[in-house]
Amino acid sequence: MTDTSETAQPLTDRPPAPPAPRLHYAWVVAGVALLVLLGSAGFRSTPGLMMDALNAEFGWSHATIAGAVSVNLTLYGLTAPFAAALMDRFGVRLVVVCALLIISTGAGLTVLMTQSWQLMLCWGVLVGLGSGSMAGAFATTVSGRWFHARQGLVTGVLTAAGAAGNLVFMPLLAWLVEQHGWRTAVVVVSLCATAVAVPVLLFMRERPADLGLLPYGAIEAPPAPVLTGSAIARSLRVLREASRSRAFWLLAGSFAICGATTAGLVGTHFVPAAHDHGMPVTTSASLLAMIGVFDVIGTIASGWFTDRFDSRLLLITYYALRGLSLLLLPRLFAGSLQPPMLAFVIFYGLDWVATVPPTVALCRKHFGPDAPVVFGWVLAAHQIGAAIVAALAGLARDQFGDYDAAWYAAGGLCAVAVGCCLALRMVRPTAPVALS
Template structure:
């Protein structure tokens, strides 16, 4: 019987760690009303803390990518998961608004950053030569899956008992993941005397200078290096739109949109959970395809079809058809972050293995800016026009623009 290569053990360990980090970060949505009712805090203040978490986890990514090159993958994963655990424990004892800002806004954002930004390309680049696109697809699929999958369960626990019990459930998951990382995670194949999956060459030793670098200076210097390349602006621009059209708009306003058309909130949250399930399938398939097909055309069709679906969503809701809504849910779940594997592939081809992890972190930061714009802008549009239709139609049009951004990248830079 053929022995399982250790790269696959690392892959699935990372997969579940990303899912747990995604659950911790995204659970904020189900705690808004419980925090408001128990502590009598303004919803705007609670939203500020949760929004700060989004901002910090997005913009910490490039620095996490630089720091991990100095301290190692395993140690950084333990520090990050430990930070999430501390934030959850402190949540159980908070009593003042600034506690929430510090615990959830800062600690939660910092803890989630490594897992939800640069860890996927870092693991794929370090542990895989063959099947690298598939590895990225599996890992990035876990990001949205973790953020959407457990929301109905947590909402049920809060409704049936108390929000503290929901926090304890997430904390237990984090503790289990911390122990698994401690027991089985390795920094690199070289550390255990093997080569990456699919490699037939000896692993080159790490440069001694790499360990002495200033991670913050490295992140900033890499950003200015990326500024000189047209491909960075095209990928960052398309990812801005990706964030705007996924967790910024759908993730924030989908439930409210459904409620405005008479669909109950629990049903709407369940549709989001179903999106998470199909995201696992779609993004894994996207990773497999990105090893075989021109990555520009993959991105072109992902964005174009996403744009079309956003234009049709308000129509489906106006018809009051749960069947059409389910079709949208399945399709959108398949497409949710299918854009990530080909985007990472193009970044790696343009900037090389070493720089691409940090540069992808900056590209993902643009994703989070787009998410923040849509999260805030969707609410403003609804307050002004008493409908979300303009927001979703606008996002659909932006997706068509993103499809044009990616298709003008030079073909040789999009090789799989």
């Protein structure tokens, strides 16, 4: 009989297993992304707050200033799909730091402008390119690389940070514009963009494998990414392949309407529209900030719903309710805050970008590993829709003296988005779900 007395050890004498880390580094990366999206979010809203100040100083019309916002929104969207490919090629940290520095430069240079084309160049082109590089591609890439479980929730949280921060900072920026002038506000924006780059340099990591980890909730390592060719070529290849799918056009069309009815119309024109009815700028900016607060709740909840319910049904519900609220909005404006307007702000905040988590989930469902780049193109449609409506609403204001036509048209567009999502229910996925 074999003697095992020297090899067998009592259970209590064995060395203890190393303790599992209490916090997966995925949450650190998500925290850095959250800080970046919050800290950089106020940049896109500033021109809407400066409309009256720029009109008074330079005589520029609402349509001219809205035109700069339109350029910003267009480039914000068109940059997104290339940013996703650039992050795959050169790394998230490098792309995000460069984007923040571009924003800082563009915002800082506006203090020197004297002509409207300079507003187009600085705030339209530079800030548009920089902010677009941290658009949905950033949140989608982080959640796809670092999370196997809780992808919908993390996408919702990061999306809420970007959208809510864009609104929450508006009261501060509005106060700076009123009390210290618009130049002070843009200098603060420029300095904040530079400061936010620091945590990215210190804590951002590219993939869990770089630290010897699996994505959060994964039980096996995802396949190593295969990257060939340039980032631009990959972005265009993905667009070419995705555009053959009906699902892509339905997602892009509905998301274009999402952008038109949020960033393009409400985000850009709510403050001047309220001011037309006698409401102080700081009050209307505070209402937009409240939209941002409730957007955090709504988008995180939408991420939780996306992990559990049919994303297409969620989108149908969101767009239908949004359209109804926009049809009612023209009757709610007044010189002071009234309960019906407060109810609109709460409701619209809950619905503001609740569409993002289910849209991202559907991109993953239909396009698999290319989902971040595909969502970048879908986001491009979102921003193009926003840009078109931002410009048209400014023209409508100059032509008719109010924004009523714009609100009613936006409500009708939401009905079209509902139709797109209904049609999407009849499209079968053509690609396996996979991590990015």
